[in-house]
Amino acid sequence: MKLNPQQVQKVAKLANIPVSEEEVEKYSDQLSKILDYIDQLNSVDTAGVEPTFNITGLSNVLRDDEVGESLSQEEALKNTSQKKEGFFVTKGVFEEG
Amino acid sequence: MKYEPVIGLEVHVELNTKSKMFCRCFADYFSKEPNTHTCPICLGLPGALPYTNKEAITKCIQIGLALNCKIVDLSRFERKNYFYPDLPKGYQISQYRWPLCVEGWLEVEDKEGNVSKIRINRVHQEEDTGKLTHSDGQTLIDFNRSGVPLVEIVTEPDFTDPSQVKDYAKKLQQIFRYLSVSNADMEKGDMRLEANVSVRPVGQKELPNYRVELKNINSFRFMTAAIEYEIKRQIEALEKGEKLTQETRGWNEDKRETYLQRSKEEAHDYRYFPEPDLPELKMKSEEERVKEEMVELPQAKMQRFVSEYGISKQNAQVLVELKEVGYYFEKAVKLGEAQQIKPQELANYIVNQKITLASQDQVLRAVEFIAAKRVGIIEDEAVIKKIVLEVIKKNPKSVEDYKRGKLNALQALIGGVMRKTQGKVNVEKVMVVLEKKLKSGDTP
Numbered sequence: 001m002k003l004n005p006q007q008v009q010k011v012a013k014l015a016n017i018p019v020s021e022e023e024v025e026k027y028s029d030q031l032s033k034i035l036d037y038i039d040q041l042n043s044v045d046t047a048g049v050e051p052t053f054n055i056t057g058l059s060n061v062l063r064d065d066e067v068g069e070s071l072s073q074e075e076a077l078k079n080t081s082q083k084k085e086g087f088f089v090t091k092g093v094f095e096e097g
Numbered sequence: 098m099k100y101e102p103v104i105g106l107e108v109h110v111e112l113n114t115k116s117k118m119f120c121r122c123f124a125d126y127f128s129k130e131p132n133t134h135t136c137p138i139c140l141g142l143p144g145a146l147p148y149t150n151k152e153a154i155t156k157c158i159q160i161g162l163a164l165n166c167k168i169v170d171l172s173r174f175e176r177k178n179y180f181y182p183d184l185p186k187g188y189q190i191s192q193y194r195w196p197l198c199v200e201g202w203l204e205v206e207d208k209e210g211n212v213s214k215i216r217i218n219r220v221h222q223e224e225d226t227g228k229l230t231h232s233d234g235q236t237l238i239d240f241n242r243s244g245v246p247l248v249e250i251v252t253e254p255d256f257t258d259p260s261q262v263k264d265y266a267k268k269l270q271q272i273f274r275y276l277s278v279s280n281a282d283m284e285k286g287d288m289r290l291e292a293n294v295s296v297r298p299v300g301q302k303e304l305p306n307y308r309v310e311l312k313n314i315n316s317f318r319f320m321t322a323a324i325e326y327e328i329k330r331q332i333e334a335l336e337k338g339e340k341l342t343q344e345t346r347g348w349n350e351d352k353r354e355t356y357l358q359r360s361k362e363e364a365h366d367y368r369y370f371p372e373p374d375l376p377e378l379k380m381k382s383e384e385e386r387v388k389e390e391m392v393e394l395p396q397a398k399m400q401r402f403v404s405e406y407g408i409s410k411q412n413a414q415v416l417v418e419l420k421e422v423g424y425y426f427e428k429a430v431k432l433g434e435a436q437q438i439k440p441q442e443l444a445n446y447i448v449n450q451k452i453t454l455a456s457q458d459q460v461l462r463a464v465e466f467i468a469a470k471r472v473g474i475i476e477d478e479a480v481i482k483k484i485v486l487e488v489i490k491k492n493p494k495s496v497e498d499y500k501r502g503k504l505n506a507l508q509a510l511i512g513g514v515m516r517k518t519q520g521k522v523n524v525e526k527v528m529v530v531l532e533k534k535l536k537s538g539d540t541p
């Protein structure tokens with residue numbers, strides 16, 4: 001299966017990763033190879049096999065509604081490159097429509 | 098050509114649990130210091146694993162049951178993938194193919210009082226995102242709200258009039274408050290409405306091939322105005338032969354019109370897939386337990402008030418509007434029973450006094466007032482005679498005035514009796530006794 005440049009660009013946009021023209025070319029090739037590799041799974045006959053969503057086999061694993069400890073503001077902001085008055089800061093985005 | 102509106106509604110309601118949906122951080126974020134209720138789970142740090150809050154699931158099921166939904170046998174959480182700064186994980190844990198509750202309905206009334214059934218497609222559980230503030234070209238992020246339990250309620254496109262939408266939203270808010278699952282305050286963002294609006298020629302069965310999403314509208318009134326405007330705008334566009342497309346619009350209250358926020362080209366592709374970090378939910382068996390713990394809902398309470406207390410439907414409707422008022426009314430009825438106060442009397446009093454949430458203890462006081470008045474009322478003629486004589490004795494001037502034919506002198510004397518008894522006396526009997534005494538000249 002061959003991914004075309006538009007598809008690569010769409011995937012890049014969805015992953016929020018900027019790609020250059022050359023990279024689109026390169027990734028279109030590489031991603032196509034990965035898809036071909038994964039595609040081998042389709043040769044297995046899975047008729048009558050239930051899809052596995054979760055490997056634990058558990059259900060209804062729930063906790064009581066109790067408040068535990070949170071991080072301090074300082075700890076929460078420790079690894080961010082930009083902070084201001086207790087907030088994380090990012091370049092301006094418009095309020096989502 | 099005549100057109101009819103096709104409207105569907107999505108309502109988000111934030112649950113009032115103590116802790117967040119998938120972690121133990123404190124869930125109440127309102128006016129707290131930013132980023133003081135976070136942890137690796139709600140900050141989306143690598144390796145953190147979610148742990149589901151049972152109370153949130155119970156509340157979600159309560160909402161589902163209140164909206165006549167079926168609780169499904171098997172439910173799953175799923176990841177809704179998109180990038181936005183308020184979403185630290187890069188996905189929101191939500192439900193798409195396996196919601197907790199499906200196929201419900203709610204009856205709504207339009208402005209003419211016509212009742213129709215709105216089908217509920219689903220009631221599902223998800224988590225809220227962080228809160229963004231925009232200033233000086235920068236965006237500030239507070240993750241205190243990140244991971245707060247959120248329930249989404251989606252209708253089928255069954256509304257045909259904005260007044261039905263308003264009634265539906267108000268009924269939902271009332272149900273949330275009755276169930277005590279949320280404060281459902283629109284202005285604080287506890288409850289958020291999104292409407293999908295399109296129009297089609299009358300008689301057409303198929304849904305229109307476009308829909309306009311109305312978003313970020315934080316009052317019932319603005320939502321109604323936005324829908325009304327949108328219906329008009331769309332019909333005019335179609336009549337001019339324009340083609341309408343999928344888009345998101347907001348409401349400008351100053352201009353009183355909707356405006357374009359996002360068009361189809363930017364439509365999202367969420368790539369939902371099952372959340373591998375959370376085991377599946379089999380909540381059908383919990384249905385009875387949850388049902389038993391649920392309070393009586395407004396509609397049922399209204400009907401019971403009518404049949405049990407014989408009060409009018411209008412009064413009953415006002416009494417059940419707020420859970421607290423209905424509660425105090427029933428307390429009042431019990432209290433009044435001993436004094437032969439009729440429920441209708443109490444209902445009238447509460448409704449006429451416009452007693453609301455803000456003055457709920459007023460309700461009890463009112464009842465006590467009526468009851469106390471009743472209980473202490475002096476009916477005994479011998480007692481009344483005694484009091485009347487005392488008042489006559491103390492007011493020789495009024496007696497003189499009465500004898501000279503001044504009619505308001507009688508009023509003054511009655512007033513004296515009322516003051517002496519603090520109003521707790523049968524006035525008609527007072528008048529009879531008083532006039533008899535005065536006419537007979539049996540005065541000191």
Ligand SMILES: [Zn+2]
Pocket residue numbers: 117120121122134135136137138139140244
């Ligand atoms: Zn947390």
